[in-house]
Amino acid sequence: MTDQNKKPITKAVIPAAGLGTRFLPATKATPKEMLPVVDRPAIQYVVEEAVRAGLEDVLMITGRNKRALEDHFDRVPTLEKQLNDQGKDKLLQSVVDTNDLGELHYVRQGDPKGLGHAVLRGKIHVGNEPFAVLLGDDLIDEKEDLLSQMVEVQQKTGGSVVALMEVPNDQISAYGCAAIETVEGEDFFKVTELVEKPKAEEAPSNYAVIGRYVLSPKVFEVLENTPPGRGDEIQLTDALQTLAAGTGEGDGVYGVVFKGRRFDTGDKLSYLKANIILAAEREDLGEPLRAWLQDFVADQA
Ligand code: UTP
Numbered sequence: 001m002t003d004q005n006k007k008p009i010t011k012a013v014i015p016a017a018g019l020g021t022r023f024l025p026a027t028k029a030t031p032k033e034m035l036p037v038v039d040r041p042a043i044q045y046v047v048e049e050a051v052r053a054g055l056e057d058v059l060m061i062t063g064r065n066k067r068a069l070e071d072h073f074d075r076v077p078t079l080e081k082q083l084n085d086q087g088k089d090k091l092l093q094s095v096v097d098t099n100d101l102g103e104l105h106y107v108r109q110g111d112p113k114g115l116g117h118a119v120l121r122g123k124i125h126v127g128n129e130p131f132a133v134l135l136g137d138d139l140i141d142e143k144e145d146l147l148s149q150m151v152e153v154q155q156k157t158g159g160s161v162v163a164l165m166e167v168p169n170d171q172i173s174a175y176g177c178a179a180i181e182t183v184e185g186e187d188f189f190k191v192t193e194l195v196e197k198p199k200a201e202e203a204p205s206n207y208a209v210i211g212r213y214v215l216s217p218k219v220f221e222v223l224e225n226t227p228p229g230r231g232d233e234i235q236l237t238d239a240l241q242t243l244a245a246g247t248g249e250g251d252g253v254y255g256v257v258f259k260g261r262r263f264d265t266g267d268k269l270s271y272l273k274a275n276i277i278l279a280a281e282r283e284d285l286g287e288p289l290r291a292w293l294q295d296f297v298a299d300q301a
Helices: 042-052 066-072 077-085 089-099 115-120 146-157 169-174 218-224 236-245 268-280 286-300
Strands: 011-016 057-062 103-108 131-134 138-140 160-166 176-182 189-196 207-215 253-257 262-264
Touching (some): 011 115, 042 066, 042 131, 042 138, 042 146, 057 066, 115 236, 138 207, 146 160, 146 207, 160 176, 169 207, 189 236, 207 236, 262 268, 268 286
Parallel strands (some): 011 057, 057 103, 160 253
Antiparallel strands (some): 138 262, 160 207, 176 207
């Protein structure tokens, strides 16, 4: 019998139903996942990352303002015709590219009762197989292959995998935090404990859980029995803590340490940095932006 926890991974779930309160008032009528980073909404980078890792079946968990998200990945025949008639080929291509990204599905969360609750909304679509979760406001550098590495670790272990990033001690209280142990002969770690947003002095390590997960289907059963935790929300971290403590099939949590660049576009400062850094590297914008930035910084000194 095939182990359902090691079935090939083809599906990605992207939670994008949060209220985005840190970015108000911009997020009053627009999901934060639709805020542009240079010229693409944050969510597009995330869907592209899933598709690059071979996960073409994408389920987006949406909430209020669902339409903007759905519309962005849909065709706009009148716009396409106009761009075509005007010979604006590059712009036309950029529009068409967004329609061809994977096989997108949508389900609503209703009440945003936490990330764990959002992931649980994917249960019927995902079924009894492992799957990836990519937070819709978390950008990972396009040059990195973090998700593929995590998929490999999941297939090897049959457990669940989190992405970890070392952060300064005074920042750990903004994240889920993991205590880890080495696994002999492997470059990934075993996660022994997970705590959501601990106080700096109580954190078991400086390893923060960032917005990429590859989960065994057992997480659904655990989430169904996970009561609201911190902030009265159903926390994915709490469900992962249960899986980390278990010893049965589909249990066990492993960590892949990420050392590349990552931006939390739900946080204003990180969002601004993402725009500047990514624009400064672009062929069409980089040179004038870098020149202007140098003058600007010199003026501030
Ligand atoms: P965050 O904790 O960053 O989202 O969730 P938030 O609650 O919208 O943010 P603030 O703190 O109010 O500014 C991380 C990801 O999980 C999704 C969010 O949309 C984001 O992509 N999420 C969060 C849900 O889909 N549903 C929820 O109930 C909570």
